[in-house]
Amino acid sequence: MSTLLSPFQFGSLTLKNRIVMSPMCQYSVTAKDGKPNDWHALHYGSRAAGGVGLIIMEMTGVKPDGRISDYDLGIWSDEHIEAFARIADTAHQFGAKIGVQLGHAGRKAQDAPVPVAPSPIAFDGEGYREPQAMTEDDIKRVIEAYAKGAQRAVKAGMDTVELHGAHGYLIHQFQSAYTNQRKDIYGEDRARFGVEVIQAVKAELPASMPLIFRISAQEYVTDGYDLAYAQTLCQAYAKGGVDLFDVSSGGEGPIGSAGRPGIQPGYQIPLAHGIKMATQKPVMAVGKMEDPYLAESTLGNGYADLIAIGRELLRDPYYALHAAQKLGDAIDAPKQYARAF
Numbered sequence: 001m002s003t004l005l006s007p008f009q010f011g012s013l014t015l016k017n018r019i020v021m022s023p024m025c026q027y028s029v030t031a032k033d034g035k036p037n038d039w040h041a042l043h044y045g046s047r048a049a050g051g052v053g054l055i056i057m058e059m060t061g062v063k064p065d066g067r068i069s070d071y072d073l074g075i076w077s078d079e080h081i082e083a084f085a086r087i088a089d090t091a092h093q094f095g096a097k098i099g100v101q102l103g104h105a106g107r108k109a110q111d112a113p114v115p116v117a118p119s120p121i122a123f124d125g126e127g128y129r130e131p132q133a134m135t136e137d138d139i140k141r142v143i144e145a146y147a148k149g150a151q152r153a154v155k156a157g158m159d160t161v162e163l164h165g166a167h168g169y170l171i172h173q174f175q176s177a178y179t180n181q182r183k184d185i186y187g188e189d190r191a192r193f194g195v196e197v198i199q200a201v202k203a204e205l206p207a208s209m210p211l212i213f214r215i216s217a218q219e220y221v222t223d224g225y226d227l228a229y230a231q232t233l234c235q236a237y238a239k240g241g242v243d244l245f246d247v248s249s250g251g252e253g254p255i256g257s258a259g260r261p262g263i264q265p266g267y268q269i270p271l272a273h274g275i276k277m278a279t280q281k282p283v284m285a286v287g288k289m290e291d292p293y294l295a296e297s298t299l300g301n302g303y304a305d306l307i308a309i310g311r312e313l314l315r316d317p318y319y320a321l322h323a324a325q326k327l328g329d330a331i332d333a334p335k336q337y338a339r340a341f
Helices: 038-049 078-093 136-155 170-175 192-202 227-240 269-279 292-300 311-315 319-327
Strands: 008-010 013-015 019-021 054-061 097-103 160-165 211-216 244-248 283-286 306-309
Touching: 013 097, 019 319, 038 054, 038 078, 054 078, 054 160, 078 097, 078 136, 097 136, 136 160, 136 192, 160 170, 160 192, 170 192, 192 211, 192 227, 211 227, 227 244, 227 269, 244 269, 269 283, 292 306, 292 319
Parallel strands: 019 054, 019 306, 054 097, 097 160, 160 211, 211 244, 244 283, 283 306
Antiparallel strands: 008 013
């Protein structure tokens, strides 16, 4: 058996393989109420039937005005639990595990009446407004919203929770000098907000349920932070309670002197490996990782423990089955589809 198709266990999370569906926004909440609907059931259910080991649902707002748009998922009310439970139940029927990515868009909340952020600095792009700087009371309320979101995710039957600390959203905004110019305790220690969110969420999870954190391990704006800084952030986050890191990069603003993102397959593998070495925690690598041989090499060389697949799983719901074919592994197809393999 290839490493890619081998099981992975961490705490209560036991995966049948090491293929993870990366969270990708669907912008498909037709009623603007934040609840998953038939589209989400079909979208995530088909990837579970297609053999993915772990599905991480798209960024889900812990507050209504913390979503990227009004067409994104939310989990700010107990009324959302039943709809998320339906998605979890479907995934479990096909042997997949599933988690939800909790997030807050901060200054990138395009439909919020008044977006909020660590500092009143607008995102550089069309349609973005200057946000209101959060007070310490605002910060406490958002941290509580993350905790309540995690509580609801557990009640919905999720197997894990991921926190979105990447791509220029609120936790990333606090951890970056580019967007956090505060003079209080959250500016003096830019990891503090992330740590407090982690601790609040961790307190709501079963003791054996791993907490995942998505980190942008490199910024690309002028004077943006580098891997060494991200390693110090992740060490603080690991101490706060993160069990596994999902390592990405960028998203904070316009490309500047810090360089451009790579375009080659696996361009973020060194970032994942760097976080793994700094924290001694499992990591998932993401970013043009769809070639099964590249994924297998990354795992076999110890650079990462899981492989997150994004756009390729939009193109091919049965990516995991096709990867098994290519690597010569046994194919765990649903019985209804077995004759096709």
